[in-house]
Structures are given as structure tokens and as C-alpha cells.
Amino acid sequence: MDLVDRMLAGDRVALAKLMSRAENEAPDLPEVLARIAPRGGRAYTIGITGPPGAGKSTLVDRLVDKLRVEQATVGVIAVDPSSPFSGGAVLGDRIRMQSHCLDPEVFIRSLSTRGRRGGLARATRQMVRLLDAFGKGTILIETVGVGQTELDIMEVAQTVVVVLVPEAGDTIQVMKAGLLEIAHIFVVNKADREGAFRMKAELEQMLHLRPAASWTVPVLLTEANRDHGITELLAAIHAHRRYVASDGAAQRAAAEHRVREFFDVLSGTLAGRLESRVPDAYAPLLARVREGAQDPYGAAVELLADRDGLRRLLDGDE
Amino acid sequence: MDLVDRMLAGDRVALAKLMSRAENEAPDLPEVLARIAPRGGRAYTIGITGPPGAGKSTLVDRLVDKLRVEQATVGVIAVDPSSPFSGGAVLGDRIRMQSHCLDPEVFIRSLSTRGRRGGLARATRQMVRLLDAFGKGTILIETVGVGQTELDIMEVAQTVVVVLVPEAGDTIQVMKAGLLEIAHIFVVNKADREGAFRMKAELEQMLHLRPAASWTVPVLLTEANRDHGITELLAAIHAHRRYVASDGAAQRAAAEHRVREFFDVLSGTLAGRLESRVPDAYAPLLARVREGAQDPYGAAVELLADRDGLRRLLDGDE
Secondary structure (H helix, E strand, O other), X not given: OHHHHHHHOOOHHHHHHHHHHHHOOOOOHHHHHHHHHHHOOOOXXXXXXXXXOOOHHHHHHHHHHHHHHOOOOEEEEEEEOOEOOOOEOOHHHHHHHHHHOOOOOEEEEEEEOOOOOOOHHHHHHHHXXXXXXXXXXXXXXXXXEEOHHHHHHHOOOOEEEEEXXXXXXXXXXXXXXXXXXXXXXXXXXXXXXXXXXXXXXXXXXXXXXXXXXOOOOOEEXXXXXXXXXXXXXXXXXXXXXXXXXXXXXXXXXHHHHHHHHHHHHHHHHHHHHHHHHHHHHOHHHHHHHHHOOOOHHHHHHHHHHOHHHHHHHHOXXX | OHHHHHHHOOOHHHHHXXXXXXXXXXXXXXXXXXXXXXXXXXXXXXXXXXXXXXXXXXXXXXXXXHHHHOOOOEEEEEEEOOEOOOOEOOHHHHHHHHHHOOOOOEEEEXXXXXXXXXXXXXHHHHHHHHHHHHOOOEEEEEEOEEXXXXXXXXXXXXXXXXXXXXXXXOOHHHHHOOHHHHOOEEEEOOOOOOOHHHHHHHHHHHHHOOOOOOOOOOEEEOEXXXXXXXXXXXXXXXXXXXXXXXXXXHHHHHHHHHHHHHHHHHHHHHHHHHHHHHHHHOHHHHHHHHHOOOOHHHHHHHHHHOHHHHHHHHOOOO
């Protein structure tokens, strides 16, 4: 556990190694996170999401600039569906973020989605916990893409910024993608392009149709690549943060997120035990499933009925 | 189990009820699927995905038309991130699909993503198994949105069609979203719009940069709302189906998918047991997590260390 001590003492290499263990869903990570829990709980988490091509990475980069001016310490987690061909991240984004790479108060980490099935929201949450215990006061989570997993990841964030561009098409698509429900702040980026004002008006109209809420979702115009509108965006984020601190519904949501995190750790741990032990303990059954000689459901029912075998699979190590 | 018999005898209401149980992840569903397994295994599954606004629903509608002309029996699963405000699906898509609602050989079902965390690929897979056993020979899965969950869902499909529109922006976004890797066929829909030919050329160039493969991914132009190019698309799907039947790599991928399905059922069942039993068995612990008096990781570590308690949580019913 020396790694944990080094991380808590401010060692960035130790932090990076623990982040990798979160990414790889190392089975002992819950113990690590339980141990560092007393040091955490102070970070504020901001999610940035939206369709591909909306300019989220540039926006995050500019936000980090402003946060640094405010003396905030910053962590960035970029959830990045990397390609097996490109050998990792699409280069452009990473290069842009390199302007902060030499700043010791900024820690940037991308979380690869390659070859992954599920568990992304869990890994993101664990990385937030690590950055939090490391002392990062503000954590930005950027997700590329718009889908259910991204919506799940955004649940980790206390303030969610949805970034769109005028070209993103009809605002009805925003509704279809479930973005209207998760946005605390809308940003129409690349606002110099045609249709920006119309999109802002449409979003405001859609927001107006919702049941009245105590937080009014603002729709902001930005041009991240020219650094326009970023100060206003950060002010809106701070305003939402103050709102969250005082709002009962937000407190209840946070309580439910803690419960969700608890169940995720439990089921993730058990799934890990299955994946590591079934290949040895049930080799013939697994072979039959692989060959198609037995259907997966019949095989699962058979294994689940083997009470003693199941116990052996799921017991912790002696 | 009368419901299963009725479904196998061709009762659509029974099928719909079982589909709902798959959607709601009913704990006894693995047994149902084990029972119907001998009746399945014949259906061919086609996935249709792409960014919001690409016209996927219209394309699916037109494909169903052509499949019906070929006398195929068709199932459609539309994975639909419904909004809590709109009270369900965004109306337009569903209305369009109603042209097939009176055709007894077509079964259309949407799978809501509302309030869901994970499990979507599992539910989709189970619905495919049900439609398969019901006798649907061709099953179309449409996912709205582009994200990791959608990529996972597309693993259920044997042929994956990725639908884009010229407005979707730079084709680099296709790479970022992980679509290049999953596409067996690319469609540039709304091909009458500016940039369609350029997008086709760019996609073909990107595909050309990949390691040589025995299947050449075609890039097709369609105008689904005018019924242009759909016959060619269906021909490409059939060609890919013949390819899959003869390709060793595709056979190995299918074997790995069966193994994945097996593990998903196992971990899904165990997660269900935890969620239903922990609130009673560990009420004080859960309350401490909810209130923030104990961190979720410490609580999970504590529960996992309670071997007898964990066994009681995970044992099947007597």
C-alpha cells in the first residue's frame, strides 16, 4: 500500500499508477478507495458532454485556463473511445491539452474505452475519488459521444454542461439523446456559425416547456477557439455550484449516487471474481457455451443452481 | 410458464409480455430463455446505428418494406432514449413505423433507456432471443445515439450498418466515436445534400488505411425518405451475411459473444439478488452510505468481508 501513501503525499507518478488501476478495474481498488476516503469529499465535479465535433476538448482547455487564474487545482478525465488503429487517442485533442501538461496543479488523464464492456461510469467515479483525495479541487469530466454510457458517466458530475454546435441539427435530436434532462447548462459553441441564435432560441423554448424548476438552465453562446464566452460559462458553473449546495433535491440525488456507487462496487467485484474463476472451475461448461453446444442461458441456469460451486466462485480469498 | 407456451404457439401478446420482462430484467428470464433455446438460433440480426438525426428510423422502415417483399418475417428493436417529459418515444419515429403495425409478420418493439443504468445490451440480446424463438427470421436493432452502450449493443448484431449524413461533420468524428471499427457497411443517407460524395470518398479513404481484411466495407449512398438506394443496401447486407457464414473470424467472434452472454447473465442475476436483498439484510449499512456517514467503498469492503452474509445474499431461493 506504499503506492497509496506516496499518492497521498503528492506523488503524481503514484497517482497515475492508481488511476491505471481504476481504469483496469483492479480487484483491490475498493480497499484503496476505502482507505483514502477520509482525505476526499471536497472536490467539485463538472461534466462536459455533447455530440462529436462540438469542440468539447477546446472548451475544456479554455475552462482549465480560467480555473487556473482562479487558483483552482484541476483534474481532467477525458473519456475517450480510442481506436485500435490510431493506437490511442485521436491526436488533435491531446495536443491541444498539452498547454497544461507542464502545470503541476493540473492533472490530465484519458480513460480509454477500447475493448471495454460496461464499467466506464464506475471507473470514472473511482478516478474522481483518486483525484479528490490527491487534492484536486475541481474535476472536469469530458465524454466524447452521446449515448447511454455517457449519460451514466455524467451522473458522476455535480454540474453538467451540454455542448452543441449549430450544425448539430434539429434540437429535437437533443431530446432524443436524453440531453435535455441532464443539462444544467447548455452551451452553443462555434456561435459565429449560422444558426447559433436560432438554436439558442429553440433550446430556451424547449426548456420553457418543462415543469418549473428552481434552477433555470441557461443557454450560453461560446466560441471556445477564440476564448469568447468562457468567463460567462465559468460564472454559470459557479452559480450552479452554489445552487447545488443549497438545494434539497440535489442533496437527495447525491445520496442516491452514493448508494449506486456502493452497489456498483459490489457487483463489479463479484463480476470480477466470476470472470477470473469460472474459466478454471467450469472449464467444460464454458467450452460447451463457446462451441455453441449449450446455450448461454441454460449454462448460466445450471451454474447458478450449483450452490456450493457458486459459493466457491464468489467467496473472497482466504 | 404458460406464457412461454403461448409465445411459442405464436401468441403476440405473450411475446410482448415476455419482451417487457426482458426489458425489466426479470430475475426468472434466464430460465425462460434456457427453455426456448432449442427453438431459436436461426434469426439473422442486423444493427443500424449512427449519430442522432441521420435518418435511421426512416431507413429501418424502408428496409422492413424490402424485407417483406422478400417474404422475410421481421422483428425490430428500437433502443430509444425516451424522455421523462415527452412521456415516451419521440413521436415522429413511432408514427413512421406504424406503416408496419398492422402486418402480422412484423413485430416492432422499442426498448426504453429511461432511468436505466447498464444492462441495455443484455436486455437487447434477450429480446433478440425471444424474437428468434418466436420465429422472426430477420431482426433489426436500431440504436439512437452514438456512445459506448450503443457500440456494446451493436455487438449483438451480425451485420452492423453505420448511418451518417453529410452534415455529421468531419469524418474524423466517425473515428472518435469508434464507428469505423464496428461498421460492416457504411451508409451516407440524405445523399442529395451537399458534401455526400466528399464524405463517401473520405470514408473510403479511411477504410483503405486499415489493415487489409477479407470483407471490404462498402460505402453506400441512400435517400431513405425517397426510397433511393435501399435495394442496394439490402443486397450489401445479404452479401455480408453470406460472408459471415463462411468466415472463420466471424465464427470466433460469435463464440466469444456466447461466452459474453453467459457471463452477462451470471453477473446480472447476482446484481439483481444484491439489489433486492441488501436493503433488508444490511439496512443500517445502506443508511450510513446514503447519509454519507460511511463512504461507499468502505461499506462495500465491509460487506464483502462478511462471508456468511454475502452467501445469504447470493444464494438462489430454496
